[in-house]
Amino acid sequence: MEKITAKVLQLAEGYRDVTARNLSRLVQIKSLTGGEGEVAAELQKQMRDAGFDDVRLDGLGSVLGRVGKGKRLLAVDAHIDTVDQGNLENWSEEPFSGRIANGFVHGRGSVDQKGGAAAMVTAGRILAELGVPDGLTVLFTGTVMEEDCDGLCWKYIIEEEKIRPELVIITEPTALGIYRGHRGRMEMRVSFKGLSAHGSAPERGKNAIYMGSRACLEVEKLNERLRHDDFLGKGSVTVSEFVSGSPSLCAVADSARIHLDRRLTAGETKETALAEVRELVCAEPATVEVLQYREKAYTGKEYGMEKYYPTWKLEPDHPAVARAENVFRSLFAREPRVDKWTFSTNAIAITDIHHIPCVGFGPGNEVMAHAPNEKVPVDDLVKASAFYALYALRMM
Numbered sequence: 001m002e003k004i005t006a007k008v009l010q011l012a013e014g015y016r017d018v019t020a021r022n023l024s025r026l027v028q029i030k031s032l033t034g035g036e037g038e039v040a041a042e043l044q045k046q047m048r049d050a051g052f053d054d055v056r057l058d059g060l061g062s063v064l065g066r067v068g069k070g071k072r073l074l075a076v077d078a079h080i081d082t083v084d085q086g087n088l089e090n091w092s093e094e095p096f097s098g099r100i101a102n103g104f105v106h107g108r109g110s111v112d113q114k115g116g117a118a119a120m121v122t123a124g125r126i127l128a129e130l131g132v133p134d135g136l137t138v139l140f141t142g143t144v145m146e147e148d149c150d151g152l153c154w155k156y157i158i159e160e161e162k163i164r165p166e167l168v169i170i171t172e173p174t175a176l177g178i179y180r181g182h183r184g185r186m187e188m189r190v191s192f193k194g195l196s197a198h199g200s201a202p203e204r205g206k207n208a209i210y211m212g213s214r215a216c217l218e219v220e221k222l223n224e225r226l227r228h229d230d231f232l233g234k235g236s237v238t239v240s241e242f243v244s245g246s247p248s249l250c251a252v253a254d255s256a257r258i259h260l261d262r263r264l265t266a267g268e269t270k271e272t273a274l275a276e277v278r279e280l281v282c283a284e285p286a287t288v289e290v291l292q293y294r295e296k297a298y299t300g301k302e303y304g305m306e307k308y309y310p311t312w313k314l315e316p317d318h319p320a321v322a323r324a325e326n327v328f329r330s331l332f333a334r335e336p337r338v339d340k341w342t343f344s345t346n347a348i349a350i351t352d353i354h355h356i357p358c359v360g361f362g363p364g365n366e367v368m369a370h371a372p373n374e375k376v377p378v379d380d381l382v383k384a385s386a387f388y389a390l391y392a393l394r395m396m
């Protein structure tokens, strides 16, 4: 084994307990979307303790920790907000315990995805100790608001903070596989305009509920014929809400709207998805729109974007993927599993909107994300920290 690889592995192993304890503390601080202030402070402290060269917050409150001072920029990203615990009865232990036992760190966010954050802090520690190669800077980002609006934090980093890495490693859970894409998604609303009339004489009116109902049945059929991609799978669409309005319960309904959850596969875009839905409802007085997200960060800054999260994938022979495979083989002496996420990540803003490649590698299994009794293997944390550090060292 190459000397530097052995050294990275040895350091990652040596920091096993530090990494697990750091994660435990991050889990113990509840950090729902928009309430990440306290966990951001803890992450900054952990980065400073690890010997990072510079640690600060951006305007949205994401943590930006830097090691090295070269011109080329590699970023490693972990979002630090989590979803809520859900029904407590499904948990066999306290959701925010951060308990370390039997080789696991337990609790909400351990997999999705504070485990990635703890592992990347240790990677920064290893790099600070070994020295970042000349000409390279590694930026570790602990980002906010991902669970509500994936990619928003990175839109801010790129467009408002004017930071543009050449590549981003996404540390969302991959069970130590190398991920090179996921389906995109978008949220659409279709509104139908009817005409109310007395309920005793429906023939005088135009019932918006009937318009919406016809559209719903067409959406069901549309789902069946959406395209398929061998790597990413099939695009999908479903009606997730139906709301109607009427002047009275004794009147013809004069408004209705449906909410569509659309998952996009390769080759499907906002334009194609909108056109399909417009086609379905062209016979009705209906409007189709993509919804907007706009919320306040914990810093008080309000920011938003359209709820369109494009599909992305890197080709299997992309240099960023090839490097990831080589790093994996060097460290673990076996072939990596190259795959994709089922869910969506920050990569949507980075890769598709801003054309910066992303590659995914993270501790823990994605099936535990948003599930009760979430827990991450400490072994995964150790391996991920070694992977991020060696990846940075192999950039030059």
Ligand SMILES: [Zn+2]
Pocket: 079, 112, 113, 146, 172
């Ligand atoms: Zn996540």
